[in-house]
Amino acid sequence: MIKPLSEMLAKAEKGGYAIGAFNTSNLEITLAIARAAAKLKAPIIIQTSESAIKYSNTTVIYNLIKNVAETVARKVPVAIHLDHGQDLSIIKECIKVGYNSVHIDASEKDFATNVRLSKKVRQLAKKSHVSVQSELGSILGKEGLVRLEKGEINMEELMTDPEQAKKFVKLTKVDALAIAVGTIHGRFVGLEKVDQERLKKIHSLVKIPLVLHGASGLPPKDLKEAVANGVSVVNIDTNLRLVFKKSLWKSMNQERNIIDPRAILTPSIVSVQAEVERIIKILGSANKA
Numbered sequence: 006m007i008k009p010l011s012e013m014l015a016k017a018e019k020g021g022y023a024i025g026a027f028n029t030s031n032l033e034i035t036l037a038i039a040r041a042a043a044k045l046k047a048p049i050i051i052q053t054s055e056s057a058i059k060y061s062n063t064t065v066i067y068n069l070i071k072n073v074a075e076t077v078a079r080k081v082p083v084a085i086h087l088d089h090g091q092d093l094s095i096i097k098e099c100i101k102v103g104y105n106s107v108h109i110d111a112s113e114k115d116f117a118t119n120v121r122l123s124k125k126v127r128q129l130a131k132k133s134h135v136s137v138q139s140e141l142g143s144i145l146g147k148e149g150l151v152r153l154e155k156g157e158i159n160m161e162e163l164m165t166d167p168e169q170a171k172k173f174v175k176l177t178k179v180d181a182l183a184i185a186v187g188t189i190h191g192r193f194v195g196l197e198k199v200d201q202e203r204l205k206k207i208h209s210l211v212k213i214p215l216v217l218h219g220a221s222g223l224p225p226k227d228l229k230e231a232v233a234n235g236v237s238v239v240n241i242d243t244n245l246r247l248v249f250k251k252s253l254w255k256s257m258n259q260e261r262n263i264i265d266p267r268a269i270l271t272p273s274i275v276s277v278q279a280e281v282e283r284i285i286k287i288l289g290s291a292n293k294a
């Protein structure tokens with residue numbers, strides 16, 4: 006069932022566990038996430054990026070997730086979240102259709118602009134009781150990774166500054182903060198290492214839930230330590246894409262005569278569900294619904 010994210014995160018903070026935020030763009034991945042949450046009785050965040058929204062349409066993907074949340078996952082709390090919102094018109098549309106949380110990602114802008122945009126989104130979201138996540142520091146993506154590998158950038162310089170995070174939260178009054186502490190979006194390459202000391206420092210200064218992005222591929226030990234050090238939400242996308250593709254590849258190649266999309270896609274649903282279950286167990290959110 007759909008629940009306010011603030012309520013879910015307050016429970017997570019008290020209980021010392023984190024909630025998994027999993028990206029979806031279609032029925033199969035949404036079903037897999039919801040089935041995993043229902044099976045393990047875990048609270049869950051189902052999120053869409055702007056490009057996932059563009060793949061279908063805001064209302065279509067929102068209603069699909071809502072429908073699955075209210076049927077397959079009706080006994081567990083589910084929040085529907087916009088991930089990495091950069092376009093104000095998409096953010097506004099998500100608030101209008103019923104998302105209960107939005108991410109304003111102005112992390113590439115200067116501090117003052119990030120503050121201004123975050124405050125603006127908070128104002129827009131307030132009336133509808135929608136939670137707002139902001140981002141401070143640079144969490145690298147694929148392009149950034151190439152530059153990092155070439156030695157053109159220094160990861161530490163991109164990380165969230167704890168004192169600046171405190172100031173940012175005080176100025177914006179947002180509900181959650183995505184922080185850069187050493188993870189990278191996309192495929193795990195081995196250069197990712199959570200700066201646990203920095204995380205602890207941010208957690209001691211910032212009294213709102215912290216979000217760890219780019220968590221795919223991190224060793225379970227590192228993820229557990231990050232949760233113990235103050236992370237309340239863990240974002241996972243790439244892990245799901247990898248197992249989805251692997252199973253699809255196998256089913257397409259094993260049974261070349263099958264043309265029924267349901268038969269072709271069922272193994273992918275099963276593998277994504279297993280991966281979501283694995284992450285939920287690492288985060289400690291099983292049986293917390």
Ligand code: G3H
Pocket residue numbers: 028054055056057088089190242243
């Ligand atoms: O952090 C970003 C997510 O993995 C979304 O990626 O824009 O390709 O949907 P996407």
Ligand code: 13P
Pocket residue numbers: 028088089189190191192217218219220221240241242243244
């Ligand atoms: P990964 O694709 O590295 O898991 O990152 C997901 C994410 O941070 C979504 O916002």
Ligand code: ZN
Pocket residue numbers: 089190218219240
């Ligand atoms: Zn992210």
